Amino acid sequence: MPVNIDEKLANVDVIKDGFDALNYICNKQIATAVFLAYHLEKPILIEGPPGVGKTELAKTTAEMLQLECIRLQCYEGLDESKAIYEWKYGKQLLYTQVLKETLGEILDGAKGLSESVAKLHDFGDIFFSDEFLEPRPLLKALRAEEGCVLLIDEIDKSDHEFESLLLEMLSDFQLSIPEIGTVKASGKRKPLVFLTSNNTREISDALKRRCLHLYIPFPDASLENQIVNARVPEIAEKLRIQLVNFIQELRDMDLKKVPAISETIDWARTLILLNSESLDADLVKQTLNVILKFQEDIETVEAELQSVTNKVLKES
Amino acid sequence: MLDDTLIDFVKVLRNAEIKVSPSETLDAMACLNVVGMEDRLFLKNSLALVLAKTPEEKEAFEDCFERFFTIDKLLPANDDDMPQEEAGQGDDDDEFSDDSDSSQPGKGGGQGGGGGEAQDSATEDGLKAQSALGKLMTAGSRTDQTIAIVEAGRAVNVNQIVVFTQKGLYTRKIMDEMGLKGLNEEITELKGHGGQGQKDLGKTLTRARESLRERVRDYVEKQFFLHADEFGKQLREELLRKVKLSNLEKRNFKDVQEIVFRMAKKLISIHSKRRKTTKRGQLDIRKTLRHNMQYDGMFFDLKWKASRVDRPKVMCICDVSGSVSNYSRFLLMFLYSLAEVLPKVRSFAFSSDLGEVTQLFQNAGLEEAMARTMRDYGNGSTDYGQMLEDFRSHCMKDVNNKTTIIILGDARNNYGDSKSEILKEMYDKAKRVIWLNPETKSNWTVGDAEMKKYAPCCHQTEVCNSLTHLERVVGNLLRSAT
Numbered sequence: 107m108p109v110n111i112d113e114k115l116a117n118v119d120v121i122k123d124g125f126d127a128l129n130y131i132c133n134k135q136i137a138t139a140v141f142l143a144y145h146l147e148k149p150i151l152i153e154g155p156p157g158v159g160k161t162e163l164a165k166t167t168a169e170m171l172q173l174e175c176i177r178l179q180c181y182e183g184l185d186e187s188k189a190i191y192e193w194k195y196g197k198q199l200l201y202t203q204v205l206k207e208t209l210g211e212i213l214d215g216a217k218g219l220s221e222s223v224a225k226l227h228d229f230g231d232i233f234f235s236d237e238f239l240e241p242r243p244l245l246k247a248l249r250a251e252e253g254c255v256l257l258i259d260e261i262d263k264s265d266h267e268f269e270s271l272l273l274e275m276l277s278d279f280q281l282s283i284p285e286i287g288t289v290k291a292s293g294k295r296k297p298l299v300f301l302t303s304n305n306t307r308e309i310s311d312a313l314k315r316r317c318l319h320l321y322i323p324f325p326d327a328s329l330e331n332q333i334v335n336a337r338v339p340e341i342a343e344k345l346r347i348q349l350v351n352f353i354q355e356l357r358d359m360d361l362k363k364v365p366a367i368s369e370t371i372d373w374a375r376t377l378i379l380l381n382s383e384s385l386d387a388d389l390v391k392q393t394l395n396v397i398l399k400f401q402e403d404i405e406t407v408e409a410e411l412q413s414v415t416n417k418v419l420k421e422s
Numbered sequence: 423m424l425d426d427t428l429i430d431f432v433k434v435l436r437n438a439e440i441k442v443s444p445s446e447t448l449d450a451m452a453c454l455n456v457v458g459m460e461d462r463l464f465l466k467n468s469l470a471l472v473l474a475k476t477p478e479e480k481e482a483f484e485d486c487f488e489r490f491f492t493i494d495k496l497l498p499a500n501d502d503d504m505p506q507e508e509a510g511q512g513d514d515d516d517e518f519s520d521d522s523d524s525s526q527p528g529k530g531g532g533q534g535g536g537g538g539e540a541q542d543s544a545t546e547d548g549l550k551a552q553s554a555l556g557k558l559m560t561a562g563s564r565t566d567q568t569i570a571i572v573e574a575g576r577a578v579n580v581n582q583i584v585v586f587t588q589k590g591l592y593t594r595k596i597m598d599e600m601g602l603k604g605l606n607e608e609i610t611e612l613k614g615h616g617g618q619g620q621k622d623l624g625k626t627l628t629r630a631r632e633s634l635r636e637r638v639r640d641y642v643e644k645q646f647f648l649h650a651d652e653f654g655k656q657l658r659e660e661l662l663r664k665v666k667l668s669n670l671e672k673r674n675f676k677d678v679q680e681i682v683f684r685m686a687k688k689l690i691s692i693h694s695k696r697r698k699t700t701k702r703g704q705l706d707i708r709k710t711l712r713h714n715m716q717y718d719g720m721f722f723d724l725k726w727k728a729s730r731v732d733r734p735k736v737m738c739i740c741d742v743s744g745s746v747s748n749y750s751r752f753l754l755m756f757l758y759s760l761a762e763v764l765p766k767v768r769s770f771a772f773s774s775d776l777g778e779v780t781q782l783f784q785n786a787g788l789e790e791a792m793a794r795t796m797r798d799y800g801n802g803s804t805d806y807g808q809m810l811e812d813f814r815s816h817c818m819k820d821v822n823n824k825t826t827i828i829i830l831g832d833a834r835n836n837y838g839d840s841k842s843e844i845l846k847e848m849y850d851k852a853k854r855v856i857w858l859n860p861e862t863k864s865n866w867t868v869g870d871a872e873m874k875k876y877a878p879c880c881h882q883t884e885v886c887n888s889l890t891h892l893e894r895v896v897g898n899l900l901r902s903a904t
Binding site for chain 2: 118134135138139142145146148150151153187193195196198199308311314315317318319320321323
């Protein structure tokens, strides 16, 4: 069933409802970003702490619009041959061999070198042509007929040169391949581009300038409640509120790595498995390793476990 | 008019140190067309996406937006509500003043009746204010009045306000622009008139005039904080960058620290990109095979595994005695702000005996580390000979051809033994020796200064007595790292 994309992205509230229906609970800012990205045809650069649903946003958008999600995972050393295109060298070599064998036929009757060269030129040059081109994610995204969602994940992990490589794609939705020319977005719709970054390094101004910049912070208590409710609907309300409050408390503490939403959800699932109905200090202590990933952090929290738990229980 | 507002807003953002490029301004305009101005929160979210591109900038943006659009937020969606004068005024500011003056004597009361008349009691007696401003104040809605203030403010360029004392002037200018003269004349005339109705109207108008003055002053004040405050800050920063560091007063330290961090950030972003592909090391078989397929499998272009980031190893020796201590303070501040691109800084402090303070600066806050350094090493007369001696016995073994040694001091040795032969040794061993001297070059050889002996044993000697100098020196240091 095809989806009318214009309709799905008509305004911010529609987008928000669309995400809600897919269990992706977002605030207005996020919905606004998607709205503008579509209407201004600009990529979104998403930053924020790990585990707040940056990648998920792109995936959910693709799901909502029923578009293909083309994903490019960035890492150190990623270059154009893996991101944009590559020649099929093997095929090219075969082609030259075939050409060599038929050379006699082609050059039959040619007199002198210049005539042979002229004949060879007439034969047509497909050595560098579409047939031998192996498209990689970026090129694939440009060629998607029905539009697509392009997710360039963890751009901060890639090298600096790669950022520059992206600029042409991001500002004009085109790519230059020296041997062929410029490839422009061919489909009816331009791809919807999401870039995510964990801010391990500063993204260059040139790249930022070409994108909308969305910062997703940790959600506040009410939003997180909604998220947990959407993702783990079987959890009891009382436990859910306690759990979210506890996590919110932890985020204020001085920890090496504070728990993200994904950890909250994991914890909720764990507590359900344990058939618990309410938080208490013992239970928290046993399951602390689900939400905290460093021994140091666990020790820090254990020291204040009783007081934090009491506080949370009092609040809810 | 919307575009003008947006451009003004961008100006304000730039003042608040949010980098907005022209292309982003264009984006913002496109965004405005899509979003419209009806929904304030929606507008704010949208503009934040387009204009502010780091979490810090987002925060500053929030602040600016709240301040900038507080007055403007009541802009009506449709122009029908406006009294006639307002509509004319919105289109053409220049004509407005003439209009208000000429309308004062002759225009009939019925003409201004577009707005919400019922608001005011003066209309009861069938009397209406005649001057444009009077009409606006009695019959116009608050929104219209606000628009009029903003329009008049734009006409007299209130955004060019620079100093605090100009507030009165601009208030006056805006009032004049709005047609204060007409209103004043009308009030005088009404008071001279005998009838009760006229007197009441006169009183109402006088009150309205006062409240208007209040509001205009408020508006000017807000504009002052938006535009001039930042302008003053820029001036001050410009000054702080150039002033001699020893002349800085304690109350300025915080500002300076901020500047240093910003300078450091800039340098980091420039230099963190430098990457050097190694030409030796481990062969990356996979990459080489893949890459050389295009050469028919001949190993033509070899690929190596590691690419390494080349970063200088810095040893920094700082004189912390008396007058030079301030310079050392900022040099150290600078170097430690650069931890991201300069991970290997070792620092030493001395006045006579040399001591390593690397740990101190890495663990404690800058202020505390500095204070402790001063306490431990700051006393005693300077003895460069002793310092060099100590350096040789403790650290010379760690110096290699990748080390850059920075010495900061005035080289005033109290006529002691200069021991420049040790510096020569360092010169031979290290990659570079840089001497930073806060005194001007002409003083380098005067009195007990030993620069004449030390200078030949340095790769580079620099005068360094302001933040600008410091930035240049550190920038060069990073540049030469390749």
